[in-house]
Amino acid sequence: MDPSQSIPLSVEESDVRKAVLSFPAGSSGGPDDLRPQHLKDLVQCRKSGSGFLTALTRLVNLVLAGQCPGDVAPIFFGGRLIALNKKSGGIRPIAVGITLRHLVSKCANTHAVARLATYFRPTQLGVGTPGGCEAAVHSACRFLETMPNDSVVVKLDFSNASNCLHRSDMLKSIADRVPELLSYCHSAYANPSVLYYGQYIIMSQEGPQQGDPLSPLLFCNIIHPLLESLDSILQLGHMDDVNLGRSQETVAKDVQTVMEVGHDMGLNINVSKCELIAHPGCNVTDPTLLSFQQILTENAKLLGASLFPGMVLDLMWAREM
Numbered sequence: 423m424d425p426s427q428s429i430p431l432s433v434e435e436s437d438v439r440k441a442v443l444s445f446p447a448g449s450s451g452g453p454d455d456l457r458p459q460h461l462k463d464l465v466q467c468r469k470s471g472s473g474f475l476t477a478l479t480r481l482v483n484l485v486l487a488g489q490c491p492g493d494v495a496p497i498f499f500g501g502r503l504i505a506l507n508k509k510s511g512g513i514r515p516i517a518v519g520i521t522l523r524h525l526v527s528k529c530a531n532t533h534a535v536a537r538l539a540t541y542f543r544p545t546q547l548g549v550g551t552p553g554g555c556e557a558a559v560h561s562a563c564r565f566l567e568t569m570p571n572d573s574v575v576v577k578l579d580f581s582n583a584s585n586c587l588h589r590s591d592m593l594k595s596i597a598d599r600v601p602e603l604l605s606y607c608h609s610a611y612a613n614p615s616v617l618y619y620g621q622y623i624i625m626s627q628e629g630p631q632q633g634d635p636l637s638p639l640l641f642c643n644i645i646h647p648l649l650e651s652l653d654s655i656l657q658l659g660h661m662d663d664v665n666l667g668r669s670q671e672t673v674a675k676d677v678q679t680v681m682e683v684g685h686d687m688g689l690n691i692n693v694s695k696c697e698l699i700a701h702p703g704c705n706v707t708d709p710t711l712l713s714f715q716q717i718l719t720e721n722a723k724l725l726g727a728s729l730f731p732g733m734v735l736d737l738m739w740a741r742e743m
Contacts, residue, residue, distance in 0.1 A: 452520035488605030579695035
């Protein structure tokens, strides 16, 4: 897994310009206070925009080639840390990196998504599939509508998934499937980087940083072979939301595989938040499945959406009004 053995990605000025203009209006800057709007204004400047874009593209390609100086890398690939409250409880840490690093990741991500979109589909719908969330909901609904009485669906929840993945496995997955990004990902994630949280400094050492535009792809790329190895008929992944469905014996076996293989790569199932969806009267005997929250099919939800008309959908509508 030597980055020098692969030819790094090189992008054109048009790619960089498109990435710069894709930043949402009002996007925040990182610890250096350079905001995406600054880059937008400079790139669109009639007088000097062309020359600036040329220089910016050279910088992007330099970083993509893994040539960010070692003394600078911990700061360049770090950021300002913010903590968001999850609806289900707990904290979601988001790293707001410097704008130039975000720009490089945007360029890398655009290339990688185009390369891996067909590889992910139809199992992993969180990256590279427009409308992937809707597709996952409709697929789950159709499966549940025709599910035999002795079959079940499980919704698996991982504890702090993105922040626990082993980076060595993450880099190996990049080397296997998108080697042209290895130089960049190695410089960004092979060594710890600095995150600032108020007066505190935290070293980022595991998993892709939530906030890095490349983070979703890095996560999906490492867990996809695990999903493909399972025997369930229903296999739906939307980032770290994994849903499996078939006979309870097959699903139980797949859940055990996910627990064992996932543990080796740093992923651990949060049993208290996992769900088991089954018909009334379904005799579930597997101890692991019995430890999940048991949900009737008519009350099933996926990715925040109610799958069937009824009480759950009515409650969701009432909260929105």
